[in-house]
Amino acid sequence: MSEAVTRPTAHTTALLTSLDPLLREWLPRQRWFAGKGRPIGSFEPVAVTELLPRSAPSGLLHLLLRVRQPLVPAQGTASDGTPAERAGDCYQLLLGVRRTLPPQLAPALIGHVTEGPLAGQTVYEALHDPRLAALLLERVRIPGRHGVLRFERDPGVDIPSGLTPRPLAAEQSNSSLVYGDTFILKLFRRVVPGVNPDLELPLHLARQGCGRVPAPAAWFLADLADEPADEACGLGVLQPYLAAAEDGWELALRMLAKGEAFTGEARALGRATAEVHASLAAALPTVTLGRVQVEVMADAMARRLTAAAQAVPALRPYAPGLLTAYEALADLGGEGQSWTAQRVHGDLHLGQCLRSPDGHWSLIDFEGEPARPLAERRMPQPPARDVAGMLRSFDYAAATREPWTQEWATDCRAAFCVGYADVSGRDPRTDPVLLRAHETDKAVYEVLYEARHRPDWLPVPLAAVRRLADGGSADAAH
Numbered sequence: 030m031s032e033a034v035t036r037p038t039a040h041t042t043a044l045l046t047s048l049d050p051l052l053r054e055w056l057p058r059q060r061w062f063a064g065k066g067r068p069i070g071s072f073e074p075v076a077v078t079e080l081l082p083r084s085a086p087s088g089l090l091h092l093l094l095r096v097r098q099p100l101v102p103a104q105g106t107a108s109d110g111t112p113a114e115r116a117g118d119c120y121q122l123l124l125g126v127r128r129t130l131p132p133q134l135a136p137a138l139i140g141h142v143t144e145g146p147l148a149g150q151t152v153y154e155a156l157h158d159p160r161l162a163a164l165l166l167e168r169v170r171i172p173g174r175h176g177v178l179r180f181e182r183d184p185g186v187d188i189p190s191g192l193t194p195r196p197l198a199a200e201q202s203n204s205s206l207v208y209g210d211t212f213i214l215k216l217f218r219r220v221v222p223g224v225n226p227d228l229e230l231p232l233h234l235a236r237q238g239c240g241r242v243p244a245p246a247a248w249f250l251a252d253l254a255d256e257p258a259d260e261a262c263g264l265g266v267l268q269p270y271l272a273a274a275e276d277g278w279e280l281a282l283r284m285l286a287k288g289e290a291f292t293g294e295a296r297a298l299g300r301a302t303a304e305v306h307a308s309l310a311a312a313l314p315t316v317t318l319g320r321v322q323v324e325v326m327a328d329a330m331a332r333r334l335t336a337a338a339q340a341v342p343a344l345r346p347y348a349p350g351l352l353t354a355y356e357a358l359a360d361l362g363g364e365g366q367s368w369t370a371q372r373v374h375g376d377l378h379l380g381q382c383l384r385s386p387d388g389h390w391s392l393i394d395f396e397g398e399p400a401r402p403l404a405e406r407r408m409p410q411p412p413a414r415d416v417a418g419m420l421r422s423f424d425y426a427a428a429t430r431e432p433w434t435q436e437w438a439t440d441c442r443a444a445f446c447v448g449y450a451d452v453s454g455r456d457p458r459t460d461p462v463l464l465r466a467h468e469t470d471k472a473v474y475e476v477l478y479e480a481r482h483r484p485d486w487l488p489v490p491l492a493a494v495r496r497l498a499d500g501g502s503a504d505a506a507h
């Protein structure tokens with residue numbers, strides 16, 4: 030979605046002009062809107078596709094919309110942002126269009142259009158309309174093209190028609206529809222040019238025969254000018270819905286509340302993670318990280334720390350201590366130590382792990398940390414990155430109880446590493462410097478994440494930061 034693909038026609042421009050006031054008001058209220066707190070400058074259509082013509086009783090409009098937001102320069106800087114920031118974010122919208130909205134769809138209302146091609150129509154969030162959600166599944170089931178949209182599927186999977194849709198109630202960064210408790214369609218909201226790792230990696234894993242992901246059954250992409258077809262941007266993925274599964278975060282909290290150990294599950298999670306890593310390493314290129322690459326990695330971690338400390342003053346006193354973790358990593362690289370890097374999950378935590386009633390763990394949401402540039406998210410990284418994410422997650426779970434049950438976390442962390450070694454043959458704790466650097470990087474990310482999204486949670490990663498800055502792992506006593 031570079032500049033060149035934005036080719037507004039007279040029709041799309043008029044359409045957007047008529048929607049402009051409604052979207053200005055509605056977009057910032059959406060959980061998935063990344064630009065909260067910054068005024069909206071302008072909208073630009075990237076692609077407009079009429080999935081259902083605007084005839085009675087309702088139409089379905091697919092919109093890829095760029096939202097330009099003037100940058101509020103950080104204090105003391107004159108920056109007008111990176112080129113990507115200046116270009117704005119692109120969002121996927123599915124709009125229902127009707128003359129009048131039935132009462133049951135009132136919560137989905139976006140607004141009434143007063144002028145332009147949609148004058149007199151009511152526009153609403155289409156995912157809440159069972160008729161339009163059903164139509165979307167019909168469209169996804171059948172391979173082919175519709176405007177810039179390309180629909181593909183696994184021919185070996187039976188996707189029945191007529192499954193009853195419902196929007197997933199979970200608070201998410203994207204939006205999902207569940208069909209008859211059989212399939213889940215995840216629709217990506219903020220879309221970036223290039224291959225979407227949350228489609229790419231599950232597809233590779235499924236093709237490798239890895240049973241640790243719900244295998245994509247169908248998906249759709251946007252073919253935009255200037256982008257090679259094999260780098261088309263993934264917009265939606267239909268996967269089996271694990272209706273009876275419970276996510277690792279909920280389960281861990283439940284067990285904690287009952288005073289029960291979670292070490293058996295932690296070990297099983299370690300095994301599941303190592304299996305996913307083995308399949309990803311088999312499916313996609315791996316690289317050896319020598320002195321230079323390790324230095325680059327350590328530098329990138331240090332830069333992220335500097336940026337986070339700038340944004341969150343509470344982090345600043347610990348920055349020098351945290352930096353020692355990255356210096357130690359660079360030093361070890363300098364001494365000739367090398368590591369293998371491969372594609373990884375990138376944002377692994379307990380909430381991304383689903384446990385079926387038979388005890389089988391699956392991993393979901395391979396997008397990586399959403400705030401990071403796509404190219405970075407798709408780069409090979411040491412598997413220690415995901416291990417560190419999980420270790421931090423046990424610490425988070427323990428922190429939900431007062432007083433913090435550090436021993437519970439310590440036991441889970443150890444069990445996870447043992448499980449990982451069961452499959453990979455190597456305990457991640459054999460590389461303490463690599464692990465500490467990644468855990469530090471993750472804790473710093475979490476400080477920034479919590480400061481932005483859940484300030485009440487800030488003490489959780491900050492406690493880990495204190496320990497890590499003292500040179501310890503997150504297991505050290507409080």
Ligand SMILES: Nc1ncnc2c1ncn2[C@@H]1O[C@H](COP(=O)(O)OP(=O)(O)O)[C@@H](O)[C@H]1O
Pocket residue numbers: 197199200201202203204205213215243268269270271272274276380381383393394396
């Ligand atoms: N295949 C699935 N089966 C059952 N539940 C799922 C499945 N995929 C996702 N979910 C549920 O949907 C939630 C959001 O999914 P996720 O992929 O993490 O989306 P997001 O990127 O929007 O956070 C998960 O926390 C989980 O509860």
Ligand SMILES: O=P(O)(O)O[C@H]1O[C@H](CO)[C@@H](O[C@H]2O[C@H](CO)[C@@H](O)[C@H](O)[C@H]2O)[C@H](O)[C@H]1O
Pocket residue numbers: 202278376378379380394398399418421422423425426475478
């Ligand atoms: O699941 P997302 O892709 O939206 O991940 C983001 O949000 C997570 C919180 O929902 C956040 O995870 C952090 O909090 C979890 C507990 O709620 C904890 O288990 C994780 O270990 C901790 O990192 C994640 O970092 C963020 O990217």
